[in-house]
Amino acid sequence: MNTFFQLAAAFAAWCCIGAMCISLMRLARGPTAQDRVLAFDSFYLSGMLTLLILGIRSASPVYFDIALLIAIFGFIGTTALAKFLLQGEVIEP
Amino acid sequence: MTGLTVDGWIALPAGVLLIAGGLTTLTGALGLARMRSFYARMHPTTMGATLGTGCIVISSLLVSASPHDILIALFLLITSPVSAITLMRAAISRTRAS
Numbered sequence: 001m002n003t004f005f006q007l008a009a010a011f012a013a014w015c016c017i018g019a020m021c022i023s024l025m026r027l028a029r030g031p032t033a034q035d036r037v038l039a040f041d042s043f044y045l046s047g048m049l050t051l052l053i054l055g056i057r058s059a060s061p062v063y064f065d066i067a068l069l070i071a072i073f074g075f076i077g078t079t080a081l082a083k084f085l086l087q088g089e090v091i092e093p
Numbered sequence: 094m095t096g097l098t099v100d101g102w103i104a105l106p107a108g109v110l111l112i113a114g115g116l117t118t119l120t121g122a123l124g125l126a127r128m129r130s131f132y133a134r135m136h137p138t139t140m141g142a143t144l145g146t147g148c149i150v151i152s153s154l155l156v157s158a159s160p161h162d163i164l165i166a167l168f169l170l171i172t173s174p175v176s177a178i179t180l181m182r183a184a185i186s187r188t189r190a191s
Contacts, residue, residue: 001104004104004108007108008107008112009108009111011115012111012112012114013115014115015116015119018122019121019141020122022119022122022126023122023125026125026134032184034180034187035131037180038135038138039125041142042121042122042142045141045142045146045169046118046122048165049114049118049149052153052162053111053115056111056156061159061161064165067165068165071168071172078176078179079175079179082179083179085183085187086179086183086186
């Protein structure tokens with residue numbers, strides 16, 4: 001059972017890494033700016049999930065803190081980029 | 094990477110949830126690569142974000158109950174629709190402007 005769990009964790013981590021690679025491809029190719037922002041959103045979420053799975057496998061609490069930080073800063077970055085695309089300024093005067 | 098030993102019966106649902114979460118995330122990214130327009134690309138990405146994160150966080154809660162997982166799940170549940178709505182409004186206004 002433990003072997004099955006370790007195999008499942010490795011499979012899920014590789015799936016998330018593949019999702020990161022596909023998001024990077026869309027980030028480089030995307031025709032418009034909002035496509036790139038969406039690809040960045042998907043990219044940081046997949047990276048956060050990879051860190052979460054690594055934290056599950058190694059039973060260390062450090063990974064969860066890093067994942068929480070990535071979630072917070074990724075949300076701030078996505079919202080700031082979307083606000084900039086919406087009206088040309090991040091913070092309204 | 095052999096830090097954790099999962100005992101007997103809890104390993105099965107946790108492993109199945111991990112596999113489901115990984116496949117959902119990969120499906121969302123594939124939809125991001127394959128869909129044609131931006132508004133179609135919005136849909137699989139949010140699906141992969143919410144469902145994949147939910148599956149993996151529930152699996153992590155099954156294995157080791159730590160408050161960080163609940164924090165991450167709660168934070169993503171709050172912020173994922175907010176960023177999606179802001180990005181969609183930006184896309185609509187940019188499409189109208191051009």
